[in-house]
Amino acid sequence: MKTEEDNFMKAFKYYKMIKQQPSIKNVLYVENNISNQIRELPLPSYEKNDNRHSILGLKPLGKWRTYNFKNHPGLVLIRNPFTNLGQRYWIRKCLEEYPRSPNKKNIDIEMRLDDWWRACHASKEIQSKQMKKLRWTTLGYHHNWDTKLYNDDHRTPFPEDLAELSDVVANYLGFTSFRAEAAIVNYYYMKSTLSAHTDHSEVNLEAPLLSFSFGQSAIFLIGGPTKTTAPSAVLLQSGDVMVMSKEARLCYHAVPKIIPCNNATWNEELSTVTECLPNMKYVCDSQKLQARLNLNIDNKEWSDFNNYIKESRINVNVRQVLNENQTSLSSALIT
Numbered sequence: 213m214k215t216e217e218d219n220f221m222k223a224f225k226y227y228k229m230i231k232q233q234p235s236i237k238n239v240l241y242v243e244n245n246i247s248n249q250i251r252e253l254p255l256p257s258y259e260k261n262d263n264r265h266s267i268l269g270l271k272p273l274g275k276w277r278t279y280n281f282k283n284h285p286g287l288v289l290i291r292n293p294f295t296n297l298g299q300r301y302w303i304r305k306c307l308e309e310y311p312r313s314p315n316k317k318n319i320d321i322e323m324r325l326d327d328w329w330r331a332c333h334a335s336k337e338i339q340s341k342q343m344k345k346l347r348w349t350t351l352g353y354h355h356n357w358d359t360k361l362y363n364d365d366h367r368t369p370f371p372e373d374l375a376e377l378s379d380v381v382a383n384y385l386g387f388t389s390f391r392a393e394a395a396i397v398n399y400y401y402m403k404s405t406l407s408a409h410t411d412h413s414e415v416n417l418e419a420p421l422l423s424f425s426f427g428q429s430a431i432f433l434i435g436g437p438t439k440t441t442a443p444s445a446v447l448l449q450s451g452d453v454m455v456m457s458k459e460a461r462l463c464y465h466a467v468p469k470i471i472p473c474n475n476a477t478w479n480e481e482l483s484t485v486t487e488c489l490p491n492m493k494y495v496c497d498s499q500k501l502q503a504r505l506n507l508n509i510d511n512k513e514w515s516d517f518n519n520y521i522k523e524s525r526i527n528v529n530v531r532q533v534l535n536e537n538q539t540s541l542s543s544a545l546i547t
């Protein structure tokens with residue numbers, strides 16, 4: 213039997229190269245769209261009254277710039293819709309709060325750290341051993357990496373702020389019934405990679421996958437439904453939101469390389485948010501959320517997180533697991 217050629221692996225190996233830097237000549241990004249592979253989309257007819265953006269660290273929706281890719285229908289990029297303060301807020305959340313129990317993380321099997329960030333900052337020994345070992349934490353429905361299945365017994369409350377952020381983004385793109393039910397937060401250091409895979413564990417494969425990137429940049433490979441398709445390489449920069457929907461939802465993708473960003477936008481001009489508090493769908497205490505966002509304007513408060521992110525990348529990968537009319541996986545099995 214003739215085996216199909218693995219063109220995905222070829223590209224992965226090329227970009228992963230360490231001895232010699234891979235050429236980024238063919239890497240697609242908005243600021244250098246030489247091959248016209250990226251096309252800007254007109255502003256969608258989003259809900260103009262959605263005034264939740266400021267408190268979530270987002271720019272006004274009318275200023276967002278959205279693109280699709282000639283060779284990858286269903287793949288949509290919103291080029292950094294976050295304010296600089298907003299980036300600080302989400303980076304901090306991913307480090308300080310999301311890795312806390314009962315959320316799960318890769319280092320749980322080695323050492324029980326209910327509060328990884330605090331433990332690392334309370335002990336130099338823990339810091340030296342555990343800080344750079346965190347590779348992922350899961351939220352909501354916890355992805356089981358062995359069985360690749362979700363389970364009703366491995367579900368904890370999904371963070372309200374991330375559910376709200378996902379709701380704003382999904383609504384903006386017209387996915388008005390999207391519900392954030394599971395997320396994987398991926399932590400990358402400068403030599404980390406993520407190998408080729410598809411995300412197919414969700415019952416609902418119609419709902420898009422929302423991917424938020426912060427910190428250092430990444431080369432993201434996106435191919436087709438099999439590894440025979442040669443992938444495109446796309447540069448993901450801090451704040452970028454990549455959406456895998458429709459035909460792109462089940463395509464192979466990977467991160468072969470982290471590259472230093474050109475500018476740490478999260479350390480550029482910052483301004484606090486003082487607007488009147490909007491009505492929220494998931495967040496109960498919007499006053500507290502606003503205070504938490506504004507806290508990060510203080511460089512002393514921000515300093516430990518800055519030290520982490522200057523040589524790391526964080527990706528928050530949000531999924532809907534269930535179908536629209538289902539409330540649990542068991543109800544999904546019956547219908």
Ligand SMILES: O=C(O)CCC(=O)C(=O)O
Pocket residue numbers: 396398406411423425430432448465466467527529
């Ligand atoms: O880090 C990324 O950009 C992709 C992460 C991813 O593919 C995943 O979590 O399934």
Ligand SMILES: [Fe+2]
Pocket residue numbers: 409410411465529
């Ligand atoms: Fe993925």
